[in-house]
Amino acid sequence: MVRAGLSPERLTLAGAELADEAGFDQVTLSALARRFDVKPASLYSHLKNSHELKTRIALFALKEMADRVAYAVAGRAGKDALTAFANAYRDYARAHPGRYEAARYRLDPQTAAASAGPRHAQMTRAILRGYNLAEPDQTHAVRMLGSVFHGYAALEAAGAFDHTDIAAQESWAWTLDALDAALRGGSAP
Template sequence: MARANLTSAVVIAAAAELADREGFDAITLSALARRFGVQTASLYSHVRDRSSLLDGVHELALGELADRVAIAIGGRSGRDALIALADAHRDYARQFPGRWAALQRPAASSTVDSEAAGHLVALTLAMLRGYQLPEAELVHATRLLGATINGFLALEASGSLSHREPATDVSWRRALDALDTVFRSWPTDRQS
């Protein structure tokens, strides 16, 4: 690819592809420079440093995941929306393991404030509101949801869940059924 065709978006997309192919830790400016056939210094006009490159991959992944979640939960509510949201996460993690790893790192303030992050948060909150949870409880429910999804997917990706029957798909559905039960019976009279 010619140097003139490089943009921040192109460099970040290439970094995401590299992460999916070789692992998130493989993202380096020198690896990308080799991929584009340019000197590493040439990339600094497109990304400030490795940290900003990783933040860019994180934000890219947030946007892609939000788009998938939006399609998945559209027209659904309650248990159906919960399963669709969780399955969208799981499918994304399986298809794009390097980008999924980017989502597991602490987010920079610019990433937290990004449109992509806001979109994913809004979709998640909309799904949870379908359970009639009090607004004050949405943060707690979101944390439980994220911990369950991310924890399960991390263990599944590491092979930690594949040592016995039944298949992990059965456990995945049981976990989502349990979350549905928890969200339907969430206490509404909490003071803090």
């Protein structure tokens, strides 16, 4: 029997909230069942297993993040677009650490292709149009930006920048200036 009020969508949102509170690695069907005060077996009428739950949370986070980034970069170009793009990722990671981690959950190729993941790559390439990079430099730049944004967010979340007198925000601004300068410089030697 399906419990009233429970649905895959409601369980996904609750799982995303649990990820933000306890960490994505703590999201299980058992933990989610405790949240709804039901037995874990009662969730199996909505979800196959924890992997499906984690995949659904990853898809939810990818879409939510893509929507925020799209809104942030709309009508912007060049460094302004780069900064808005980067800040949208960083702000999302700080506001939703578990969801942000979920967005990096390994998806099978078919699920990844149907997710908002390709939208992220398209938006990255869109902001790079202002820098007039040809291939293969554009692909290198996409990878560089992703590495810097995700790396910075991960280090910041781990408290790696808490041990100096220089504020993380100051280093973030410096990093974005350096990225803009590197991208304006064109291809690397």
